[in-house]
Each structure stands twice: as structure tokens, then as C-alpha cells.
Amino acid sequence: MYIERDITIEELIIELNNGIRSFRSIDVVNSGDLSNWDLQGVTFDECFLTGVDFTKCNLKNARLIATNLKTCIFQDADLTDAEIRYCAVESVDWHGAVINGTVFEENSSYGQMLSRVDLEQMVI
Template identity: 30%
Template sequence: MIHDNSTISGITLDRAELEQHLSQSVRHFDGCTFDDADLSRLDLQGCTFERCTFLGAILFACKMARTSWLRCRAGGAAFESADAVDARFEGCDLNNTQWRRAKLASASYRGCKLTGASFEEVSHLGIHFEESLLVGADMRGFSFRKATLKELDLSDAYLAGCDFRDAVFEGGSLRNAVLKLAKFQGADLRGTDIEGVKLADAGMFKGAVISHSQAAGFLRELGFIVS
């Protein structure tokens, strides 16, 4: 079904068909299916994908700058080495996606499911996450310095070497996250769940702001009776 010359809606597209529409300057796809398609290295710059599915699709090294992804489902998709600078993802299911070596400067993820996603070696200056699930995600080495982290569930996430200095956590969770060599000086952790933090990691919170109840939790782990 085609709404007009600029929007393709409600059909399944393979690589060749997508390339044809792109060559005709179509940049809006609504309710289309790209499941398991190999879309490697395509130029998708400026495209809007709304309620589309990319389950298991390969978008290796795609040009995705300034794209918009609205309520899309792309579980297990590979975005490795993609250029997604200034891309916008809202309300998307991106569980178990691969972003290794992608360019994600100034990209934003709002209301997204990113459980198990891998962001290894990405370029992420100015990236923004909000109200998103990042349970078990690999975000090693990320810098969130001075950022406001609103409702991010980072439970069980791999956060080794992350920089959270002067960050403000508004809700969300760091429960059982791997925090080896992470930096929290000046961070405000009062609004987040830090249960399950290993006592060996407690030292990295030196200089961070925590609540009375969070401090009591640390003391209980040390064997003190807090009354």
C-alpha cells in the first residue's frame, strides 16, 4: 500500500525494493517489514521509519544520520559500524541489537527497550538515553559525565570504566551492574537503585551523594546493625 509519492506503507520490502524507493527520494516508511533483510551499507540518511520491523536485519555500515525510528521493532538487528549521528529512536524495541563501532554522536533513545544491546567501541559524544531499559547492556567505557540520567534501568549492565562523574540519576537502577573502574565522584545517586553493589566496589562511590537508606544498606553489608 502506498499512501503518496513520499510515503510507503504496510508492505514487506527486500533490499532491492528499498533501494528503488530510496532512488525515487522516498524517505518515509510506515508499517513496513524488513525482517532478516541484509541492508548493509545503504544510504538511509534522513529517513523516517514508523512502526516498521527489522527483526534480525543487518544494517552494517549503513548511513543513518538524522534518521527517525518511531515505535519500530528491531530485536536482534545488527547496526555495527553504522553512522547514526543525530539519529532519533523513540518507543522502539531494540533488544539484543549490536552497535559495535557505530557512530552515535548526538543520537537519542527515548522510551526504548535495549536489553542485552552491545555498544562496544561506539563513538557516543552527546548521546542521550531517557526512560529506557538497558538491562544487561554492554556499555563499557561510556562517558555520562554531567549528564542527567532519567529512568534508565542499567541492572546487570556491563559498565566497566564508565564515567558518571557529576551525573544526576533520576530513578532507574544500577542493581547488580558490573562497575569495575567506573567513576562516580560528584554523582547524585539518591534517586537510583544501587542494591547488589559489591562491597569491593563501594570505594568507587567516594565523593558521590547517596541517601540515608543507601548508606544503611552499605553498613548492613559490613555487618553493622542499623537501627
């Protein structure tokens, strides 16, 4: 994975407020809070989002592709029809997330490949 630019959570929030919904090869260099944000349709492709809090976010139709999601929080987030593929998901909190129609494929945690069934067990 090649990172094109480092940004802070504050810079990410500015870009989101400006309507940008597609991010490629960014590294959010500090963890931060995006809880309760409407991020419907957002795309993070080959990004580092370590430690970002997405609690209660609207992530319907979001695309998280080949992204480092380690220690992120998706508690009670709506991931309906989202696509999560090729991501690193160590220590991610999925409790209460809505995963209706969510594609969850080829993701890994601590060297183990995870399936949709694994995700279903983690949201409980």
C-alpha cells in the same frame, strides 16, 4: 501497532533506490542486507525491521520511532543526530556505532527500559 503493508527487503531496496525516505507501518517480512547504504534522514515509524543489517550505514538524522529493531545489526553505522524512540531493541548489535547527538529514549529490551547510558555501553 498496525501494519499497513508487508514488503520484502528487495521491495524496500527498490523504494529506497526510488528516493523514498519515509516509511510508516511496514513490515519487512524477510531479513536482509542494507550495509553501506546512505540512509541519511530516513524515517521508519511503527515498522518491523527484524533482522535487517545496517552495518556501516549512514543513518545521520534518521528517525526510528516505535519500530521493532530486534536482531538488527548497526555495527559501525553512523547514527549521528539520529532519533531512536519507543523501539524494541532485543539482540541488536550496536558495536562501533557512532552515536554523537543520538537521542535514545523510551526503548525496551526484554521488558526493561533502556537509557542513553545503556546505548553508550552497547556500542563498545
